Amino acid sequence: EAHSQRVTVNPRGGGLARYTLLGSGEPREVLLGYDREDEYEGAMGDVLSPFPNRVRDSRYADGDVCREITGFARKDGHSVHAFVRELPWSLERSGNVLEARCQVDAPRYASRGYPYTLRFRIRYGLESSGLVVHARVENGGVNRAPFGLAFHPYLALAGMIDEVVLKLPAGKLHKFNETLDGLAPPVSRARLGLDFSTARRVGDQIINGCYGDLPRDGKGFAWVTMEEPAHGRKVAVWQDGAFPFAQIYTGEVLVRNPRGG
Numbered sequence: 090e091a092h093s094q095r096v097t098v099n100p101r102g103g104g105l106a107r108y109t110l111l112g113s114g115e116p117r118e119v120l121l122g123y124d125r126e127d128e129y130e131g132a133m134g135d136v137l138s139p140f141p142n143r144v145r146d147s148r149y150a151d152g153d154v155c156r157e158i159t160g161f162a163r164k165d166g167h168s169v170h171a172f173v174r175e176l177p178w179s180l181e182r183s184g185n186v187l188e189a190r191c192q193v194d195a196p197r198y199a200s201r202g203y204p205y206t207l208r209f210r211i212r213y214g215l216e217s218s219g220l221v222v223h224a225r226v227e228n229g230g231v232n233r234a235p236f237g238l239a240f241h242p243y244l245a246l247a248g249m250i251d252e253v254v255l256k257l258p259a260g261k262l263h264k265f266n267e268t269l270d271g272l273a274p275p276v277s278r279a280r281l282g283l284d285f286s287t288a289r290r291v292g293d294q295i296i297n298g299c300y301g302d303l304p305r306d307g308k309g310f311a312w313v314t315m316e317e318p319a320h321g322r323k324v325a326v327w328q329d330g331a332f333p334f335a336q337i338y339t340g341e342v343l344v345r346n347p348r349g350g
Contacts (some may be wrong), residue, residue: 091185091215097122103178103189103211105134105242108220119220119324121243121343121350131342132241135174136211138226139193139203141239142265144168147202151235158202170241173209186214195230205234224331239332243340243350247320250339250348254316256288257335260302275301288314291339299336303328311335 090111097107106129107122123129140149140158147158147168161172178191191209198204206229214221228234246253261275262283278284283298303311310327313335317323328335340350 092217094215094220096187096213096215096220097124098180098187098189098213099129099134100178100180100189101126102135102174102176103180103191103209104136104174104240105213108242117322118245121245121340121346128345130344131243131340132170132174133243135170135241136189136209137170137237137239137241138173138209139205139207139234139236139238140168140171141237142170144171147171149235156202156204160201172203178209185216186212188212192229205232206230207234207236239336243343244315244324244326245346245350246315246317246322246324248317248349250291250315250350251293252317252319253291254288254318255285255291255337256312256314256316257285257300257337258304258312259286259300259335260304261300263299263301263334265297265299285337288316294339295341296337296339299334301334303333303335305330313337 093111095109095111096105098104099106105120108119110117110119120134123133144158145167147163147166148155158168158171161175162169173191173193176191178189181188189211193203193205193207195204195206208227208229210225212223214223222240224238226238262278263273264276265273282294283296305311309330312325312327314323314325340348343349
């Protein structure tokens, strides 16, 4: 806890379980979160790496070699958000920062389809302006490693997201195929009704799209904002240039709170 906020990180996966505002009145949750593993669903708050989305048939090309990811979560045979979210992380607090660390060792995971060593360090810092997440991942080996990194929070306001006013300036929208396993060519946002460059209500739209070509402010940050005028609540997320895409998903898979984040 710091600056009238509290962050909770799960040592399974190193991801955000809760982010809570503690000011006057009742605590307010910024995310759809959980306190126990049996409340966890839909990759809530997970760190997604080294493959942020899905890997078709759990196989990927590594140069001239085809490798298969085994022993981790799959859906319909496709590896899902593999795989550090399923590993144990160490947590250490220093002041207003909670640091999560994890190491993927080549000797241990080569037989499971990932013969590389990666060292993860994610710092969750509570500042007066809000939560700041800083990620550093190092390649501990000599070979170039297939790698991606993403985060999977469900941002929550007061009710269903249908009433949320979303603003996401972007130059491109990429839609996925039915297995969500690749970055497709850009498509027309206007034709699909998925252009949120100007803030507007989400309504009953089902969204699972990846926005790219994000405009940046003077600090190099791209912004996504969600606002719920009826309750006077707003949440804003920024990302620096290391993260060129923002994916929006309307949470249909959630059982306890469908479309709640």
